[in-house]
Amino acid sequence: MLTAILVMVVLAVTVGLVLGWSAVRFKVEGNPLAEKIDAILPQTQCGQCGFPGCRPYAEAIAKGEADINQCPPGGEEGIKKLAELLGVEPKPLDEAHGAPKPKSVAFIDEQLCIGCTLCIQACPVDAISGAAKQMHTIIAAECTGCELCVAPCPVDCIAMVPIAEDLPHWKWKYPVIELKRVA
Amino acid sequence: MSRKLFKFKGGVHLSEHKAESNARPLHAAPLPGKLVIPLRQHIGNPAKPVVEVGERVLKGQMIGAADGYISAAVHASSSGIVTAIGPAAVPHISGLPDLCITIETDGRDEWIAHAPLDYQAMAAADLRMKLRDMGIAGLGGAVFPSAVKLDPGAAHSCPTLIINGGECEPWITCDDMLMRNRAGEILQGVAVMRHLLGSTEILVGIEDNKPEAIAAMQAAAQSLDFAVEVVAVPAIYPAGGAKQMIETLTGKQVPSGKLSTDIGIQVFNVGTAYALACAVHHGEPLISRLVTVTGHVLRPQNFEVLIGTPMHTLITLAGERDDSTGALMGGPMMGMPMPDLEVPVVKATNCILVKSNALFPPLPKALPCIRCTRCADVCPAELQPQELFRFAKTGDFGRAQEYHLFDCIECGCCSYVCPSHIPLVDFYRYAKSEIWAREKEKRAADLARERHEFREFRLAREKKEKAEKLAAKAQAARTQAGLDQAKRAELPAAPAPELATAPSDADAKKALIAAALARAQAKKAEVAPKNTDHLLPATQREIEEIEARRAKIHELARQPLESEEKKP
Ligand code: SF4
Ligand code: SF4
Numbered sequence: 133m134l135t136a137i138l139v140m141v142v143l144a145v146t147v148g149l150v151l152g153w154s155a156v157r158f159k160v161e162g163n164p165l166a167e168k169i170d171a172i173l174p175q176t177q178c179g180q181c182g183f184p185g186c187r188p189y190a191e192a193i194a195k196g197e198a199d200i201n202q203c204p205p206g207g208e209e210g211i212k213k214l215a216e217l218l219g220v221e222p223k224p225l226d227e228a229h230g231a232p233k234p235k236s237v238a239f240i241d242e243q244l245c246i247g248c249t250l251c252i253q254a255c256p257v258d259a260i261s262g263a264a265k266q267m268h269t270i271i272a273a274e275c276t277g278c279e280l281c282v283a284p285c286p287v288d289c290i291a292m293v294p295i296a297e298d299l300p301h302w303k304w305k306y307p308v309i310e311l312k313r314v315a
Numbered sequence: 316m317s318r319k320l321f322k323f324k325g326g327v328h329l330s331e332h333k334a335e336s337n338a339r340p341l342h343a344a345p346l347p348g349k350l351v352i353p354l355r356q357h358i359g360n361p362a363k364p365v366v367e368v369g370e371r372v373l374k375g376q377m378i379g380a381a382d383g384y385i386s387a388a389v390h391a392s393s394s395g396i397v398t399a400i401g402p403a404a405v406p407h408i409s410g411l412p413d414l415c416i417t418i419e420t421d422g423r424d425e426w427i428a429h430a431p432l433d434y435q436a437m438a439a440a441d442l443r444m445k446l447r448d449m450g451i452a453g454l455g456g457a458v459f460p461s462a463v464k465l466d467p468g469a470a471h472s473c474p475t476l477i478i479n480g481g482e483c484e485p486w487i488t489c490d491d492m493l494m495r496n497r498a499g500e501i502l503q504g505v506a507v508m509r510h511l512l513g514s515t516e517i518l519v520g521i522e523d524n525k526p527e528a529i530a531a532m533q534a535a536a537q538s539l540d541f542a543v544e545v546v547a548v549p550a551i552y553p554a555g556g557a558k559q560m561i562e563t564l565t566g567k568q569v570p571s572g573k574l575s576t577d578i579g580i581q582v583f584n585v586g587t588a589y590a591l592a593c594a595v596h597h598g599e600p601l602i603s604r605l606v607t608v609t610g611h612v613l614r615p616q617n618f619e620v621l622i623g624t625p626m627h628t629l630i631t632l633a634g635e636r637d638d639s640t641g642a643l644m645g646g647p648m649m650g651m652p653m654p655d656l657e658v659p660v661v662k663a664t665n666c667i668l669v670k671s672n673a674l675f676p677p678l679p680k681a682l683p684c685i686r687c688t689r690c691a692d693v694c695p696a697e698l699q700p701q702e703l704f705r706f707a708k709t710g711d712f713g714r715a716q717e718y719h720l721f722d723c724i725e726c727g728c729c730s731y732v733c734p735s736h737i738p739l740v741d742f743y744r745y746a747k748s749e750i751w752a753r754e755k756e757k758r759a760a761d762l763a764r765e766r767h768e769f770r771e772f773r774l775a776r777e778k779k780e781k782a783e784k785l786a787a788k789a790q791a792a793r794t795q796a797g798l799d800q801a802k803r804a805e806l807p808a809a810p811a812p813e814l815a816t817a818p819s820d821a822d823a824k825k826a827l828i829a830a831a832l833a834r835a836q837a838k839k840a841e842v843a844p845k846n847t848d849h850l851l852p853a854t855q856r857e858i859e860e861i862e863a864r865r866a867k868i869h870e871l872a873r874q875p876l877e878s879e880e881k882k883p
């Protein structure tokens with residue numbers, strides 16, 4: 133009897149210690165929900181959701197301060213994923229924040245650029261290279277297509293060019309198969 | 316000596332249709348007037364053009380250089396003038412154009428200076444680079460750059476080398492013809508592979524429906540100074556699949572998600588070994604290959620074809636017939652329909668199979684899956700095709716991956732036996748490419764997140780540094796002022812400290828505020844757009860919208876930083 137109690141006590145203490153230690157050791161930094169939401173957001177950093185970037189929007193959703201349908205680049209699929217994560221019903225995209233567009237990258241007409249650096253200051257992901265009074269260029273691979281650089285340009289030389297489908301970006305289509313009618 | 320063979324699971328028996336094309340002797344196809352050579356002919360980075368339009372090139376001259384480790388060069392298949400470098404039709408199911416170099420041939424077929432390589436005297440790494448620059452890539456279908464596969468890596472050697480002469484797809488006979496006619500050269504290539512990989516056991520697997528090829532290879536193996544075992548394997552589709560050939564010959568299975576080299580085995584196609592022999596013993600880069608032209612043509616046969624020759628030229632040579640319904644590149648099981656017949660022959664082209672309704676009647680309409688699991692019985696990768704189909708159809712890609720979608724070798728056995736005639740493989744290809752695309756998107760998003768976070772960090776740091784500089788300046792001014800005051804009050808030295816610091820503190824603050832104001836004003840002046848004259852109302856509205864958005868973002872973005880700045 134006494135041994136049984138002793139064994140149970142020792143067990144309880146050890147397990148408690150292990151649990152306590154792991155709570156300290158494996159403490160999750162930051163807000164894990166916001167982190168998960170941020171992982172779903174497309175990271176275009178365009179601000180169309182009404183927040184200065186994807187991370188603040190993710191935090192607002194996590195706090196329940198923003199709805200899940202405010203991100204046009206994420207589109208319906210993004211909303212579906214957010215709804216799945218949060219266990220709520222998906223809803224249509226809020227048109228007030230804009231409509232989804234085909235993915236594009238910015239393109240600077242280098243003949244016109246006067247090198248004012250305004251676009252560099254606007255780009256949320258530092259995807260524009262150039263120095264003062266020098267021609268500027270978009271690093272296409274890093275451009276998220278947020279359009280934030282278009283408006284500040286004083287000579288209107290930045291255009292958004294939709295990404296054309298080419299061989300490396302080609303995808304197999306969903307097979308169209310004729311199903312036979314079975315009465 | 317007969318070797319104990321193993322049987323891989325699944326597979327199907329197909330009617331061979333080999334006799335059509337392997338009865339006629341091998342011919343070289345004539346030199347076409349125009350060669351179109353794609354720069355993306357292998358897995359990895361496409362080659363980079365190194366010639367210019369208008370330049371005269373010689374046969375075997377490099378026209379596209381390898382770009383990176385996993386890449387291979389491309390070469391002019393004959394002498395002539397480069398007439399175009401730009402997008403042109405390539406043999407891809409999508410019909411999308413890709414970057415190609417077009418050469419107008421001059422009929423002289425003039426070789427560039429070339430010499431054999433003394434491969435035994437070369438450092439292994441140099442030899443591999445040389446092979447990459449000679450454009451050697453796997454000719455069995457996957458076109459993986461051979462130089463990469465010939466690097467044993469950290470293991471320093473690869474004990475077993477398997478030469479794959481399986482060629483299990485119906486209709487195709489180019490490997491068969493190559494082994495019958497050029498067995499000696501193939502084994503010379505094998506010697507180079509053995510040299511680079513340090514292999515001790517060399518096996519050549521050939522399906523037992525090719526007795527002539529087996530005999531030719533065995534005869535050639537006699538005269539070698541190292542042991543090569545030529546093994547006849549049972550003809551059952553897909554015995555020529557790399558993993559299936561490994562299992563048949565060694566009984567070993569390549570674990571899911573691993574490479575064959577992880578279990579000490581490397582596999583090459585016979586065509587690759589031949590190309591390697593040409594490169595090493597004659598200094599000739601990969602500019603031609605054997606192609607089977609068969610199916611609905613008058614004289615099905617094999618040709619030795621220069622890379623870049625239009626497929627239609629070959630079909631004409633083999634005797635075009637009426638009512639053909641297009642062509643496949645490859646065999647009936649895994650081949651790809653060609654968007655048009657003017658596309659060039661590339662390194663991956665083993666067969667041009669011309670279709671007709673009589674030979675390949677269109678599939679009957681599909682019925683729903685009845686879960687009979689016949690597909691699972693024949694799947695050589697030991698998968699559950701019916702489940703994969705269900706997940707791919709509903710877009711449940713996570714589950715599809717859990718069911719090892721990426722172990723599927725797209726052999727088509729499942730579609731072949733499916734009583735409901737479901738094009739199962741098309742669904743797997745769709746699911747795979749969706750998953751790849753999503754992974755790409757995810758990587759792009761991660762990069763954007765990282766760059767954005769870094770920018771935020773940089774902006775905050777710059778702000779802080781500016782503030783610190785200003786504070787340091789103020790501090791300097793303060794000390795100066797203190798000194799001045801101390802000088803002035805040289806005789807009654809006592810009251811200096813408190814009196815001196817109080818006003819200079821206020822000065823520093825004032826300076827800070829002034830600087831901040833100036834900065835804000837400068838920023839305001841900078842941001843005012845100067846392109847707002849003579850705008851269309853629509854553009855004006857758009858600009859206003861974006862401006863409003865930007866203003867809001869800036870406001871929001873500034874808040875935390877400013878409150879931080881106020882603290883000290
Ligand atoms: S709207 Fe733009 S900034 Fe907001 S979450 Fe979507 S991509 Fe990110
Ligand atoms: S804003 Fe326009 S003009 Fe100024 S640097 Fe950028 S592209 Fe050039």
Ligand code: SF4
Pocket residue numbers: 683684685686687688689690691700701704729732733734735736737739
């Ligand atoms: S063979 Fe066809 S019908 Fe049978 S289980 Fe497989 S997919 Fe379904």
Ligand code: SF4
Pocket residue numbers: 690693694695696697698699700722723724725726727728729730739740743
């Ligand atoms: S195509 Fe894929 S799933 Fe179908 S039988 Fe072949 S390996 Fe199995």
